[in-house]
Structures are given as structure tokens and as C-alpha cells.
Amino acid sequence: MVKNRIRVVNGLGRILACAALATLGTSGIAQTVPDQADAPATNLDIPQNLQIFGKFDPNVRKPTAIVNGTVITGTDVDQRVALIAVANNVPDITDEERQRLKIQVLRQLIDETLEIQEAKAADITITPDEITQSYAGVARKFNRTVPEMAKYLRASGSSDRSLKRQIEGELAWQRYLRKRVNPFVNVGDEEVNAIIDRLQQAKGTEEYNLHELYLAANDTNRQPKFDAARQIIQELQKGQQPFEALARQFSDASTKSVGGDLGWVRLATLPQQLADAAQQMQVGQVVGPVETAGGFSILYLTDKRQVLTADARDAKLNLKQLTIRFPAGTSQADASARAAEFAKTVQTIQGCGSVGKIAATINAEVVDNDTVRIRDLPPPLQEILLKMQVGQATPPFGSAAEGVRALVLCGRDDPRGGEAPRPDQIKDQLEQQRVNLRAQGKLRDLRRDAVIEYR
Structure with a gap:
């Protein structure tokens, strides 16, 4: 059942301030399950009626870590939180939201550190001139000079050092992927031709560009999760944070890393409850909570189109x-x-x-x-x-x-009649998707092998 339908409309020109502050990667594959969904076989010997000895509260830990010898300080975390607020045009963050964001940012900084370390191990170095040049590009996107940008970041609680660190991480990881992953990704002509054939067969079919914020729930926590979804919708109604920012903070699906972006999907590929909701939505509309077997979804329709048909x-x-x-x-x-x-x-x-x-x-x-x-x-x-x-x-x-x-x-x-993408465009997209999948796998390996000490 679809409840509490609302319309959320951003102001003209309200977008993320710069690409350098966005998360690396392309749109996520349509998915409405959490990263660690329940599965009958986990290969772990865990008793059903277990007892926890001692207490564990990640919020008690100070946001400081040493990752393979590289120190991440509380100041690093605070300044990156402020940087995210600036990029998403969110002037006010509640204490509760800030604490949740700090924990998330710490994980991101750990990943960023691992990426930089792995790039250096592969003899990849990002020079200060390259970082400075990219930093100047970001400043231009903010309509500021380099000195003005530094002053602006400091006034916002962040720093040019924090932004440059993120730029270094993104450049290092991109270059690492080009050197160690891209050469081993191949897409055959048969695959490309098969996709072109499917597009021609689907001509005129409606596709929806959806974002999803998914909260996993079970019989014991269904009501609290529903209440949490209602609170998130209230935050969206305020218009202070874009949907993508809230999805990155709260979603339990793997698409949280791309702001809940499911990409272009057809209704037939979605669970029936989500398909029914999406079919009734207008562009720019948010609906939810939509109840599914595994929890609750909040959907945001950013666009829709017909395959190979002029719009x-x-x-x-x-x-x-x-x-x-x-x-x-x-x-x-x-x-x-x-x-x-x-x-x-x-x-x-x-x-x-x-x-x-x-x-x-x-x-x-x-x-x-x-x-x-x-x-x-x-x-x-x-x-x-x-x-x-x-x-x-x-x-x-x-x-x-x-x-x-x-x-x-x-x-x-007016646009011309819908045309199928060129074979080289399809090939590039497939290659990029496979690079991203391998990059995720490599990052999981780095996390598993890392020595991380929390302070």
C-alpha cells in the first residue's frame, strides 16, 4: 500500500555543487534488498538463541582511526562532514544526524585511505599540481577564486585540506582502476548486438529513472522502521536535504553509495508493490513508505521515458x-x-x-x-x-x-525520433559497469586485509 504521497520539488538550479564531491561510480543496479539480507546459508556457525557478553555501542567510539599506519583524526571527520553539508547545501544538521553522518564519514575516510595506499603500492602518485588544478576547478564551480574557496570552506567548518584529500583519493583510485582493472575488462560484439536487439524489441516501453531509500524490517522492528521512514519523508518535505543525501545516510540497500539511484528500470523488473507505486508517480514526486516483504521503500521519480521514442x-x-x-x-x-x-x-x-x-x-x-x-x-x-x-x-x-x-x-x-545508442556507447557502458563491480570487489579485499585501530 502506498501511504502519505507527497511531492518534493527542488528549486531551480539546486544541484550538488561539484562533481568532485560526488561518490565515484555509475547508477546502481535495481535492487531493493539490504547489503546483508537474511540468507538460509551464511557459512557461519551462529546459534539461534545467542547471548551477547558485554556491550557494544559504535557511537561511544571517538571518530578516530589508524588505517595501516595512516591516522584519521576527529578533525578529519568533522571537516569532511562539513564538506558534505556544503556540497549538498544543507546549512543545519541536527546533533543526531551529525552523529550518524560522522560514523558514515569515518567509513568513507577509511575506504579513501585504503584506495590511496593501494594506488601508491601500484606506483601511482598524484602530484600536488594535479590536486591544485582539480581544486581550482571545484572553486570555479562554486563561482569562487582559489583563495575565496579556502575562506568559504573554513567559514563552513571544513578546509581546503579536506577537499584536496578527497580529490587525491578520487584521482588515485580512478588511475589505479585504469592501470590494474580496465585492461582486463572485455566486452564482445555479440553482447553489444544482443543489447541493441533487446532495445529494438522494447521500443515504446516505458522506463522510469528511480531513486530508492530502503529500510529493512522484520516482525520485531516493523513499526519502528515504518516510523523512521515517516520521519525521513518529513525531512524531505522540509526541502533542506536532497533525496540522495538521505539515501546515503539511511538506506539499507547497496545502492546507498550512489544516493539510492536505481538507474533506468522497467516496471516488470521491480517488486509488484514498487511497480504499482511507480506507475502512478509524476516526475519529481516522492512516495512512501511502500511496504514490501523485507521492509519499507521510499521512491523518488526523477524522470521517465519511452525506449527509443522521441520525448x-x-x-x-x-x-x-x-x-x-x-x-x-x-x-x-x-x-x-x-x-x-x-x-x-x-x-x-x-x-x-x-x-x-x-x-x-x-x-x-x-x-x-x-x-x-x-x-x-x-x-x-x-x-x-x-x-x-x-x-x-x-x-x-x-x-x-x-x-x-x-x-x-x-x-x-524539438528532438528527433528516438535512436538506439551506438555500439561503441553500449560497449563503453558495459565496460564501466564491469570495472565498477571489480572495483567494489577490490575494495572489499582491501577492507578485509586492513589493520585498523580505533581510538
């Missing part, structure tokens, strides 16, 4: 954006009044040729963009722009803090 949302738009900003301290009433006046003015626009003149009368900023795909805009704007004619303007949108905007449609390039 109107792939149309590229030529837009002009008008923006008016409010002085600091503007009350909500004054902002609403100005927004209403802005809305009346925008409706007088007669084609993009008149935008500059009208913008001057209301002191509005004008920005041009002629490469925007409809599907890359927030879902509410997608629905409006799909129905608009050239020369028309959207209703105003925004906030008192960020200003009010409107988009004027100046032109539209």
Missing part, C-alpha cells in the same frame, strides 16, 4: 530569464506585492524582442540561455514549458530571499 522533454529551449531581487530585510508582504506587480508586467511581453525594454522599466536582470533541455528544469516548470508557445512567459517563481524570476520562451528545437 518532448528532450527539446532544447532558447530562453530569456528575468529576475528582480529584493533588498535585505524585505518583508514577505512587500515581496509578495512586488512579485504580483512583476507578474502583471511579465504578461505584457510580446515576444523576446520586447524583453530588454520591459526589463528596464522594472529594473530586472536578463540572462540568455539557448541550450536548456526541458527535462533538466524542475518538474513544475517542465509542465508549464511543454504547453507554452514561442514568445510566452512563465508565471513568476522564486522566493523573497533569492528573488523572483520568469522565463520567456524564445525558441524550441
Whole structure:
């Protein structure tokens, strides 16, 4: 049963700040089971009615570790937590959330340390110049200079050292995979041709780009897990954390490492409860908790399409954006009044040729963009722009803090008929998936062989 349907819409342009802060890897394989799902055979001799001697509480441990001789300090953990908050635009984190995030970050830092150590063992070195160059690229994504970026990170509770450490880890692991894994991954022409044949047979079939946050539950903890799922939905309703960040923190599925991303899936591949829920969803919508045999799922539909069929949302738009900003301290009433006046003015626009003149009368900023795909805009704007004619303007949108905007449609390039991906594209994707699987296996081996001392 689907309960508590809500719609969660991110603001225009609300995305992760930079690719360097994202987790390595491609979209996860559709999966709705936890990493350590119950199995009849575990190869472990564990009694059914066991007794725990002593107490174990991982929260008591200070977030400090020594990994094969490399020290991870509490400061390292705190600064990486702050870095994640900056990347995900989450200004406020509760003490409970911060504690959970610290434990997760410590695990990530341990993995990062193991990856750097393994790369060095393979004679792979990331030079300071390479790290500096990547760091400067991240700063540009934040619209800041390198000195400004360092100051910004310090003000946020993080540091340039923390970001550079993450950059080093990502570069080292990528280079290690290219040297030690990629050469041994092969994809045959028969596999590629078989995929092309299946795509042609599935032409017109609907696919859904879903994210899932899965909470495993059993008969003894089903109600607490359901309550936890309800609390997560409440956090999503606040709009302070993106779905992907919460999935990384709380999901029990292996896709948590990619923010719960299941990739493009067809309903037939999903459990029936999830398929029924997804079929009723609109793009940008979150539903849940959806009860399954093994627990509860929260689903987020980011996109949908038909296989090898042209989609109107792939149309590229030529837009002009008008923006008016409010002085600091503007009350909500004054902002609403100005927004209403802005809305009346925008409706007088007669084609993009008149935008500059009208913008001057209301002191509005004008920005041009002629490469925007409809599907890359927030879902509410997608629905409006799909129905608009050239020369028309959207209703105003925004906030008192960020200003009010409107988009004027100046032109539209409709997509061509759906075409199958090229054989080389399919081959590259298959190779990348296999590299990722082998990388996960290698990281498991490194964890198993590591000497880790907690302090």
C-alpha cells in the first residue's frame, strides 16, 4: 500500500555543487534488498538463541582511526562532514544526524585511505599540481577564486585540506582502476548486438529513472522502521536535504553509495508493490513508505521515458530569464506585492524582442540561455514549458530571499525520433559497469586485509 504521497520539488538550479564531491561510480543496479539480507546459508556457525557478553555501542567510539599506519583524526571527520553539508547545501544538521553522518564519514575516510595506499603500492602518485588544478576547478564551480574557496570552506567548518584529500583519493583510485582493472575488462560484439536487439524489441516501453531509500524490517522492528521512514519523508518535505543525501545516510540497500539511484528500470523488473507505486508517480514526486516483504521503500521519480521514442522533454529551449531581487530585510508582504506587480508586467511581453525594454522599466536582470533541455528544469516548470508557445512567459517563481524570476520562451528545437545508442556507447557502458563491480570487489579485499585501530 502506498501511504502519505507527497511531492518534493527542488528549486531551480539546486544541484550538488561539484562533481568532485560526488561518490565515484555509475547508477546502481535495481535492487531493493539490504547489503546483508537474511540468507538460509551464511557459512557461519551462529546459534539461534545467542547471548551477547558485554556491550557494544559504535557511537561511544571517538571518530578516530589508524588505517595501516595512516591516522584519521576527529578533525578529519568533522571537516569532511562539513564538506558534505556544503556540497549538498544543507546549512543545519541536527546533533543526531551529525552523529550518524560522522560514523558514515569515518567509513568513507577509511575506504579513501585504503584506495590511496593501494594506488601508491601500484606506483601511482598524484602530484600536488594535479590536486591544485582539480581544486581550482571545484572553486570555479562554486563561482569562487582559489583563495575565496579556502575562506568559504573554513567559514563552513571544513578546509581546503579536506577537499584536496578527497580529490587525491578520487584521482588515485580512478588511475589505479585504469592501470590494474580496465585492461582486463572485455566486452564482445555479440553482447553489444544482443543489447541493441533487446532495445529494438522494447521500443515504446516505458522506463522510469528511480531513486530508492530502503529500510529493512522484520516482525520485531516493523513499526519502528515504518516510523523512521515517516520521519525521513518529513525531512524531505522540509526541502533542506536532497533525496540522495538521505539515501546515503539511511538506506539499507547497496545502492546507498550512489544516493539510492536505481538507474533506468522497467516496471516488470521491480517488486509488484514498487511497480504499482511507480506507475502512478509524476516526475519529481516522492512516495512512501511502500511496504514490501523485507521492509519499507521510499521512491523518488526523477524522470521517465519511452525506449527509443522521441520525448518532448528532450527539446532544447532558447530562453530569456528575468529576475528582480529584493533588498535585505524585505518583508514577505512587500515581496509578495512586488512579485504580483512583476507578474502583471511579465504578461505584457510580446515576444523576446520586447524583453530588454520591459526589463528596464522594472529594473530586472536578463540572462540568455539557448541550450536548456526541458527535462533538466524542475518538474513544475517542465509542465508549464511543454504547453507554452514561442514568445510566452512563465508565471513568476522564486522566493523573497533569492528573488523572483520568469522565463520567456524564445525558441524550441524539438528532438528527433528516438535512436538506439551506438555500439561503441553500449560497449563503453558495459565496460564501466564491469570495472565498477571489480572495483567494489577490490575494495572489499582491501577492507578485509586492513589493520585498523580505533581510538
